[in-house]
Amino acid sequence: MEHFEEFVDRRHKGWCVHCAKWIWEVESSRDHVPSRSLLRKPYPANLPTVSVCKFCNEGFSSDEEYLVAFLGCVLTGSTRPDRQDNPTVERILKRSPSLRRRIEGTRSESRTLFDREPRIVWAPERERVERVILKNARGHAYIEYGEPMLEAPAHVWFAPLPVLSSEQRSQFEHVLGGSLWPEVGSRMMTHVLTGQDLLEG
Numbered sequence: 159m160e161h162f163e164e165f166v167d168r169r170h171k172g173w174c175v176h177c178a179k180w181i182w183e184v185e186s187s188r189d190h191v192p193s194r195s196l197l198r199k200p201y202p203a204n205l206p207t208v209s210v211c212k213f214c215n216e217g218f219s220s221d222e223e224y225l226v227a228f229l230g231c232v233l234t235g236s237t238r239p240d241r242q243d244n245p246t247v248e249r250i251l252k253r254s255p256s257l258r259r260r261i262e263g264t265r266s267e268s269r270t271l272f273d274r275e276p277r278i279v280w281a282p283e284r285e286r287v288e289r290v291i292l293k294n295a296r297g298h299a300y301i302e303y304g305e306p307m308l309e310a311p312a313h314v315w316f317a318p319l320p321v322l323s324s325e326q327r328s329q330f331e332h333v334l335g336g337s338l339w340p341e342v343g344s345r346m347m348t349h350v351l352t353g354q355d356l357l358e359g
Contacts, residue, residue: 175296175306176214193290195222195246203210206301218293221286223250228261228287232280237262240341288314 172181188207197205230247231237237258239251251258264283267276291314299307322330 172210173306173308174211174214175208175300175308176210176293178306178308179211179212181209184213186210187212187215189215189297191301192294193218193222195226196290196294198244206297208297208300218289222293224261224283224286225252225290227251227257228264228280228282231261233266235278237265248272287316291316306353 167298173179174181174184174186186209189210191206191208194201194205226244227247227250228243231251234241234243236242237251239248239258242248242251260283261280261289264281266279268279269276292311295311295314296307299305317326319327319330
């Protein structure tokens with residue numbers, strides 16, 4: 159990731175972006191954005207971090223582990239550890255047979271008259287996935303805009319890209335119009351002023 163200097167008001171950096179507690183009043187830790195567990199080694203250079211309370215940071219660990227394992231199983235089509243191409247997923251599935259069974263229980267097959275091969279459908283535990291999405295969205299907003307987004311979002315939505323219609327895909331991949339300017343000194347302000355936010359849509 160490209161490194162950007164930021165010059166945002168430091169008073170915006172005083173809260174945990176997840177629970178809104180003052181950072182200096184709680185035990186804090188560094189949270190990678192995006193979650194490092196969702197990335198493959200070698201990690202990108204300049205991977206951003208935010209200060210959050212340790213309780214919140216540790217509270218997301220099991221959901222992140224679930225999502226990493228679930229995505230690995232979907233991508234390989236199997237919950238067997240020896241079929242995984244991601245060593246992290248293989249370790250998780252070996253260490254947690256109960257999680258492996260839970261993920262296997264979400265797998266179903268269907269076939270129509272025109273299908274030569276069965277279609278495999280995986281149904282994630284939506285609440286767990288939404289928590290990881292929200293965690294990362296809050297972290298990204300904090301890093302890019304320089305201020306915490308402490309209110310609950312109006313909605314959280316996710317779906318695999320292949321099932322989106324062309325209109326949904328276009329809306330997802332392109333920024334919709336708007337006249338709001340980012341916080342002065344934020345990374346996003348640098349993006350806007352240099353035009354880097356417009357590269358490749």
